[in-house]
Amino acid sequence: MTVKIKEWPGTALSSRDIEEGRVLTVRHKLKAEYAWDAGVAIGRYLRELKNGRLVARRCGGCDRILLPPRMFCEQCFVPTDEWVYVEDTGTVNTFSICYVRWDVARLKEPLLPAVINVDGASPGMGILHLLGEVRPEDVHIGMRVRAVWKSPGEREGAITDIKYWKPVQGG
Amino acid sequence: MPERVAIVGVGHSDIRSITPGLSCKEMMYEAAARAYEDAGVNPRKDVDSFICVSEDFWEGTSIYDEYVPDQLGGALRPVHTVTGDGIHALACAAMLIRTGMARVVVVEGHSKHSDMRTPAHIHNFAYDPIYHRPLEAHPHHLAGLEMNRFLHVTGNTREQCGLVVKKNLANALLNPRAVYGARVSLEDVLGAPPAFTPLGELDIARPADGGFVMVVAGERAIAGLAGEPVWITGYGWCTDTPALDSRQWGEAAYARLAAQQAYRMAGITDPFRELDFAEVDDSFSYKELEHLEALRICRPGEAGSWLEEGVTLPSGDFPVNVSGGSLGVGHLLEATGLHRVYEVVLQLRGQAGGNQLPDVARGLAQSWRNLPTTTGCVVILERA
Numbered sequence: 001m002t003v004k005i006k007e008w009p010g011t012a013l014s015s016r017d018i019e020e021g022r023v024l025t026v027r028h029k030l031k032a033e034y035a036w037d038a039g040v041a042i043g044r045y046l047r048e049l050k051n052g053r054l055v056a057r058r059c060g061g062c063d064r065i066l067l068p069p070r071m072f073c074e075q076c077f078v079p080t081d082e083w084v085y086v087e088d089t090g091t092v093n094t095f096s097i098c099y100v101r102w103d104v105a106r107l108k109e110p111l112l113p114a115v116i117n118v119d120g121a122s123p124g125m126g127i128l129h130l131l132g133e134v135r136p137e138d139v140h141i142g143m144r145v146r147a148v149w150k151s152p153g154e155r156e157g158a159i160t161d162i163k164y165w166k167p168v169q170g171g
Numbered sequence: 172m173p174e175r176v177a178i179v180g181v182g183h184s185d186i187r188s189i190t191p192g193l194s195c196k197e198m199m200y201e202a203a204a205r206a207y208e209d210a211g212v213n214p215r216k217d218v219d220s221f222i223c224v225s226e227d228f229w230e231g232t233s234i235y236d237e238y239v240p241d242q243l244g245g246a247l248r249p250v251h252t253v254t255g256d257g258i259h260a261l262a263c264a265a266m267l268i269r270t271g272m273a274r275v276v277v278v279e280g281h282s283k284h285s286d287m288r289t290p291a292h293i294h295n296f297a298y299d300p301i302y303h304r305p306l307e308a309h310p311h312h313l314a315g316l317e318m319n320r321f322l323h324v325t326g327n328t329r330e331q332c333g334l335v336v337k338k339n340l341a342n343a344l345l346n347p348r349a350v351y352g353a354r355v356s357l358e359d360v361l362g363a364p365p366a367f368t369p370l371g372e373l374d375i376a377r378p379a380d381g382g383f384v385m386v387v388a389g390e391r392a393i394a395g396l397a398g399e400p401v402w403i404t405g406y407g408w409c410t411d412t413p414a415l416d417s418r419q420w421g422e423a424a425y426a427r428l429a430a431q432q433a434y435r436m437a438g439i440t441d442p443f444r445e446l447d448f449a450e451v452d453d454s455f456s457y458k459e460l461e462h463l464e465a466l467r468i469c470r471p472g473e474a475g476s477w478l479e480e481g482v483t484l485p486s487g488d489f490p491v492n493v494s495g496g497s498l499g500v501g502h503l504l505e506a507t508g509l510h511r512v513y514e515v516v517l518q519l520r521g522q523a524g525g526n527q528l529p530d531v532a533r534g535l536a537q538s539w540r541n542l543p544t545t546t547g548c549v550v551i552l553e554r555a
């Protein structure tokens with residue numbers, strides 16, 4: 001503002017102006033719907049979750065057990081060779097104590113996402129899921145955990161067929 | 172003199188109207204494995220850089236480029252995505268090699284159209300939100316507008332556009348990659364339900380799923396590879412103004428200028444005489460005629476009568492879309508340009524099976540980025 005003009009009165013838009021349609025606004029709601037094909041590997045993985053089991057693929061090139069399963073090995077670039085069931089127990093690789101939910105709501109009881117190295121899969125392979133039945137201050141890297149499954153009737157072939165992973169006694 | 176660059180390997184996944192059995196990643200792996208086998212390369216050792224084309228809205232996942240390395244053998248390697256047509260990516264690959272950044276580059280494009288449940292709504296999102304979308308027309312109305320003006324300006328006819336459909340669907344019957352091959356009459360095309368008049372329902376290319384992968388290498392790297400090189404001797408791309416109220420409705424100026432760049436690089440002054448055949452964009456029937464004229468393969472207003480005289484038939488003096496084009500093969504979203512390149516490569520290698528043309532040495536592939544864009548790419552390919 002210059003020295004000469006002490007005041008510069010203008011009329012700012014208020015949110016009411018927009019709500020009451022006094023200025024032109026355009027609303028467009030995107031109707032984007034998809035039906036992604038899960039494919040051979042993830043399709044079987046999800047079906048096995050419904051059965052209460054975790055299934056992986058073994059690569060004959062590097063002999064790794066890949067979890068989640070995939071039909072090709074990203075390191076060897078060859079098709080993977082066989083289905084292998086792995087345990088529903090594992091070790092916490094890393095975790096975070098989250099006091100903010102996806103919708104930015106503050107949480108008193110924090111969400112505990114963790115990467116779990118699953119027993120039977122190759123080192124560093126496993127699942128990103130949630131921890132439960134544990135106090136946040138007790139969670140630690142290296143903690144032994146076990147999957148807590150929904151009842152067979154509740155399962156639908158989804159990653160949420162596992163409710164969470166809880167500490168194994170003595171872990 | 173910049174290094175000469177060639178396509179040394181090509182591969183594709185099975186093209187289908189739907190692909191319920193495979194995930195997009197599994198489909199890409201199939202295409203990549205075939206291309207690497209064709210070129211005789213191991214992607215984990217021999218490839219310096221990977222370039223994909225994809226559009227997040229088609230995929231339903233943003234930053235889709237982050238999801239591509241595993242199935243291409245590109246994990247922990249240079250990978251980037253071009254939001255354009257596959258021929259844009261091919262030109263990027265050639266430039267990476269010619270600048271000395273890479274010796275061998277992989278290009279990938281795919282369509283998993285069948286994953287979309289509301290494709291028209293998603294397509295509509297490409298239109299201007301303030302002064303275009305509120306009119307609530309289907310995205311294809313722009314093709315009706317463009318076709319009408321093109322026919323008016325050039326004197327080509329509605330019937331000649333129908334003959335494009337007849338030709339390309341018949342060509343597709345001989346192409347094992349084609350989904351929509353059929354024997355249709357001009358009456359079938361003209362009698363189809365009106366859609367965006369003058370555009371009828373059969374004048375619109377139908378979507379398909381499929382992935383394409385190509386291995387591109389510089390002259391110095393080629394000696395060690397198995398694939399038979401097809402040289403990339405010219406490329407160009409161009410985008411017109413997006414303004415719907417003032418773009419050039421009667422002419423594909425973007426294709427004219429893209430071709431001008433490619434011809435200059437390849438040293439072509441008379442495309443009709445110096446090229447043997449072409450695969451050009453036919454996403455809508457009239458587009459084949461419009462693009463042929465823009466590419467200066469024939470004169471303005473001449474493309475339709477050429478078709479009537481049989482010049483662009485497989486047996487004619489200048490075969491166009493011998494593969495069946497997008498009308499016959501199916502429209503493959505961002506991979507459409509790579510599909511056209513693939514068909515040209517097979518012709519030049521003499522591997523086009525029932526569609527093979529005799530004695531072809533130099534071909535052109537041209538793409539358009541579909542509605543509402545004014546973007547086109549051109550590439551010139553030559554036999555060794």
Ligand SMILES: [Zn+2]
Pocket residue numbers: 059060061062063064073074075076077
């Ligand atoms: Zn492996």
